[in-house]
Amino acid sequence: MKTMSICIGSACQVKGSYHVVKALNEMITAQGLKDEIELVGSFCMGKCNEGVAVKCDDVIYSVSVDNVEEIFEKILRGN
Amino acid sequence: MPLFMDIANDSVNKVHEELCGDNVEIRVNDESVIAILADGLGSGVKANILATLTSTIAATMLEEKLGIMDVLETLEATLPKCQVRNLAYSTFTIVQVFRNRMAYILEYDNPPLVFIRNGEIIELNRTAIEFQGKSVYETTMKIEKDDIMAFFSDGVIHAGIGNCLNFGWQWEEAANYLLARSYEDKRAKDISMALIDICYNLYGEEPGDDTTVVVMKAEERKYLTLFSGPPLDKSKDAQIKNILDKARGIKIVCGGTAGNIVAREYGEEIEIDMSTMSEKVPPIGRMKSVDLVTEGVLTIRETLRLLEDYLHNRCGREIFEERNGASMLANYLINECTNIDIIMGNSINPDHQNPDFPEELSIKWKVTQKLIDLLRYFNKDVNIVYI
Numbered sequence: 154m155k156t157m158s159i160c161i162g163s164a165c166q167v168k169g170s171y172h173v174v175k176a177l178n179e180m181i182t183a184q185g186l187k188d189e190i191e192l193v194g195s196f197c198m199g200k201c202n203e204g205v206a207v208k209c210d211d212v213i214y215s216v217s218v219d220n221v222e223e224i225f226e227k228i229l230r231g232n
Numbered sequence: 233m234p235l236f237m238d239i240a241n242d243s244v245n246k247v248h249e250e251l252c253g254d255n256v257e258i259r260v261n262d263e264s265v266i267a268i269l270a271d272g273l274g275s276g277v278k279a280n281i282l283a284t285l286t287s288t289i290a291a292t293m294l295e296e297k298l299g300i301m302d303v304l305e306t307l308e309a310t311l312p313k314c315q316v317r318n319l320a321y322s323t324f325t326i327v328q329v330f331r332n333r334m335a336y337i338l339e340y341d342n343p344p345l346v347f348i349r350n351g352e353i354i355e356l357n358r359t360a361i362e363f364q365g366k367s368v369y370e371t372t373m374k375i376e377k378d379d380i381m382a383f384f385s386d387g388v389i390h391a392g393i394g395n396c397l398n399f400g401w402q403w404e405e406a407a408n409y410l411l412a413r414s415y416e417d418k419r420a421k422d423i424s425m426a427l428i429d430i431c432y433n434l435y436g437e438e439p440g441d442d443t444t445v446v447v448m449k450a451e452e453r454k455y456l457t458l459f460s461g462p463p464l465d466k467s468k469d470a471q472i473k474n475i476l477d478k479a480r481g482i483k484i485v486c487g488g489t490a491g492n493i494v495a496r497e498y499g500e501e502i503e504i505d506m507s508t509m510s511e512k513v514p515p516i517g518r519m520k521s522v523d524l525v526t527e528g529v530l531t532i533r534e535t536l537r538l539l540e541d542y543l544h545n546r547c548g549r550e551i552f553e554e555r556n557g558a559s560m561l562a563n564y565l566i567n568e569c570t571n572i573d574i575i576m577g578n579s580i581n582p583d584h585q586n587p588d589f590p591e592e593l594s595i596k597w598k599v600t601q602k603l604i605d606l607l608r609y610f611n612k613d614v615n616i617v618y619i
Contacts, residue, residue, distance in 0.1 A: 161488075161504065161509065161514040161515055162488035162514070162527060163488065163514070163527055163528055163529050163530050166514040166527060166530055167530070170514070171509060174506070192506065193506070194504030194505075194506050194509070194514075194515050194517075195504060196488030196491050196492055196502060196504070196525075196527070197488035197492065
């Protein structure tokens, strides 16, 4: 079980955390990973400049709507 | 403990008039709350001047603790005489509620005040004072929690004359309408807005007279403390816990960093409720010692927008019922408290000052100020604690 926390602070929200959460949820459902990955929200991680900040296994990734698939694959491969 | 007076007033102008011939003056000070409704003779500029003079003079004199006879004499001597009718004339209703819960009511020629207690309209024990051949009615009584006092200009009871009702609706009907509203509506503002709306409709959206209502509701004080923005000096973080520990009533934290600080000081975890996420507003957080944790600037801005829409009657109470941070915050601020303490830190998130970022992030301070102004307009007792 992996936990991915997505920053939903002001800056990340403006940069599209709502859409990132939606995209991640869709991918998790599509790939049937519901029991393996848990999405949680988190307030500011102090990476406002690099948002949307997504944290998994203590690594913070800078995710946007455009690269969300790529990063998701990367995190899965690291598994 | 003095009761909190929730006061609201609404008006519609006579059709084609830019100015309202009724005026409401509200004064709140340490000793008492004064609300005055004056209805100037005629309409338009002249009526507006008469009503404004009457209400302002009376409010100022009462605030300075002058006797009622002095007030009446001053009004009589000051008001300009109407050239058409050769009368100096403005009707008025004065309600003054003191800290010791005594209410003083003075009525002159306006429709009688509607006093609602325990779900019933009660008759006031009025005494007539004679003043230069006219009768002014005075009432002194003790008010209780949840009492509602509503008073209005004659535009209310004339609503509908010659339009959908032959003789308008009578005082009894207007009073019963207020009584019915008092069962379901919590805030004075809801009741006053409802009454003015129905009058406007009875007039067929072309009011034949200036129509104004004032609603006062006595409530127990309910407290809310809102922590918005971390202190500039990090060593003060611990003080926040002290303040929140001492605070009575509801506790709310607005801001991600502010939330993190509170969670750290209390040694608790914030749990984010992702189901409250929406495109406009980030989701809310929950933690044990605090009633609500929300994101900062975006949520406050959305709350402000909701409240402005509500104030200008562009939407109804449904704005308080949605499941998102802004709606919940609005509900707490408007419906769940009378006194609000806002703890404001001066710290600025340096990342938010990035010129590439949208402007809305750098304006938290400005948005919070606007919210405070609006809450004061909603008659909340707002205190700001800078830290």
